[in-house]
Amino acid sequence: MGTITKALDLLSHFNSERGEIGLASFVRLSGGDKATVRRHLVELEKNGFIDKNPQTRGYHLGPAVLRLASVREKHxxxxxxxxxxxxxxxxxxxxxxxxxxxxxxxxxxxxxxxxxxxxxxxxxxxxxxxxxxxxxxxxxxxxxxxxxxxxxxxxxxxxxxxxxxxxxxxxxxxxxxxxxxxxxxxxxxxxxxxxxxxxxxxxxxxxxxxxxxxxxxxxxxxxxxxxxxxxxxxxxxxxxxxxxxxxxxxxxxxxxxxxxxxxxxxxxxxxxxx
CATH class of the missing domain: 3.30.450.40 (GAF domain)
Structure with missing residues (x-):
């Protein structure tokens, strides 16, 4: 599994019951090592695919997901x-x-x-x-x-x-x-x-x-x-x-x-x- 795929695969762990996920949970869910998962999360956040809650330090889906969904639905x-x-x-x-x-x-x-x-x-x-x-x-x-x-x-x-x-x-x-x-x-x-x-x-x-x-x-x-x-x-x-x-x-x-x-x-x- 390539680096980009591994990073994007982290997004698949969000669901209707799990709208916010912390670093430790991402590590457990993905089976990856902490340093690699953290690096992927930083890249995803930098590109707007996830946002970080400053109070809980958990991550939720970011504005890029909404923007791309809107573009896809238009076309x-x-x-x-x-x-x-x-x-x-x-x-x-x-x-x-x-x-x-x-x-x-x-x-x-x-x-x-x-x-x-x-x-x-x-x-x-x-x-x-x-x-x-x-x-x-x-x-x-x-x-x-x-x-x-x-x-x-x-x-x-x-x-x-x-x-x-x-x-x-x-x-x-x-x-x-x-x-x-x-x-x-x-x-x-x-x-x-x-x-x-x-x-x-x-x-x-x-x-x-x-x-x-x-x-x-x-x-x-x-x-x-x-x-x-x-x-x-x-x-x-x-x-x-x-x-x-x-x-x-x-x-x-x-x-x-x-x-x-x-x-x-x-x-x-x-x-x-x-």
């Missing part, structure tokens, strides 16, 4: 495209809905919405990167994104996150093959125990999948009717986002979406290997 307004779609889907389904973009070997969440109607619900951290092989978001990208995404994802060792996480290459390839014939992905306890999730891709101007929509919910709430409603909402949402982003859904996938079933039975989500 590539994905968040603007996904927000109304995700909000509408969450209100209609009364379930958590989230959108993510491909970032290297993971999916990076950009927006989520949850009506908080249910007492039992999926807790979502928008700062947490989503692994490709263990989430419906990542699996949808592997199935419908550039072939290089799948190749990179299965080339290295795959981590297990829950009892049902699929880590064998042959099982991953079997799943991807199934998803490509159905037009959507699913995970059944792959990332979080007892959570089912369905996912679909949306496309950018270049014709490639650039991100995904996903709807996770507790397995105890699964019904064939809910699954069918989720798939229709995902299809319509991905079409809207693709159009807003100036992209086009591939004809073969669009045709599959037109043939989505009225119900999704238990056998459709019964496990990674037939």
């Amino acid at each position: 590539f307004p994905v968040r603007t495209a996904v927000m109304p779609v995700v909000d509408a889907m969450a209100a209609d389904l009364e379930e958590l809905v989230h959108a993510s973009l491909l970032q290297g070997h993971v999916m990076s969440p950009v927006y989520h919405a949850d009506t908080l109607r249910h007492g039992l619900r999926v807790i979502f951290d928008e700062a947490e990167m989503l692994p490709l092989h263990a989430t419906s978001s990542g699996l949808a990208m592997m199935a419908f994104g550039p072939e290089s995404v799948l190749d990179r994802a299965i080339a290295g060792g795959l981590s297990s996150y829950a009892p049902n996480t699929v880590i064998a290459q042959s099982d991953i390839l079997h799943l991807i093959s199934r998803f490509r014939t159905r037009g959507y992905s699913f995970s059944d306890g792959y990332f979080t125990k007892d959570v089912i999730s369905f996912g679909m891709p949306f496309f950018g101007p270049g014709g490639d999948a650039i991100g995904t929509l996903a709807v996770p919910f507790p397995r105890s709430r699964y019904t064939a009717d809910l699954a069918a409603r989720v798939l229709v909402a995902l299809r319509d949402g991905c079409r809207r986002i693709t159009q807003s982003c100036g992209g086009t859904v591939p004809e073969a996938l669009d045709a599959m979406w037109d043939r989505l079933p009225d119900t999704v039975t238990e056998i459709d989500i019964e496990g990674p290997v037939s």
Whole structure:
């Protein structure tokens, strides 16, 4: 891992529960030595990526992050495209809905919405990167994104996150093959125990999948009717986002979406290997 990558990787330790991090915590979280971590923090602060709280001596994200986010959104307004779609889907389904973009070997969440109607619900951290092989978001990208995404994802060792996480290459390839014939992905306890999730891709101007929509919910709430409603909402949402982003859904996938079933039975989500 290069010096620049190591410095920027420190920013990934910020999340919704950890808005300020001190030097000692950065050392513990990153596994680096104190002198090197301090040097990286000084460079990040000098360039505006982090600010130092003079009272606590902890660091929080700096103005450069806001400036770059604003510039990106102006020229590539994905968040603007996904927000109304995700909000509408969450209100209609009364379930958590989230959108993510491909970032290297993971999916990076950009927006989520949850009506908080249910007492039992999926807790979502928008700062947490989503692994490709263990989430419906990542699996949808592997199935419908550039072939290089799948190749990179299965080339290295795959981590297990829950009892049902699929880590064998042959099982991953079997799943991807199934998803490509159905037009959507699913995970059944792959990332979080007892959570089912369905996912679909949306496309950018270049014709490639650039991100995904996903709807996770507790397995105890699964019904064939809910699954069918989720798939229709995902299809319509991905079409809207693709159009807003100036992209086009591939004809073969669009045709599959037109043939989505009225119900999704238990056998459709019964496990990674037939």
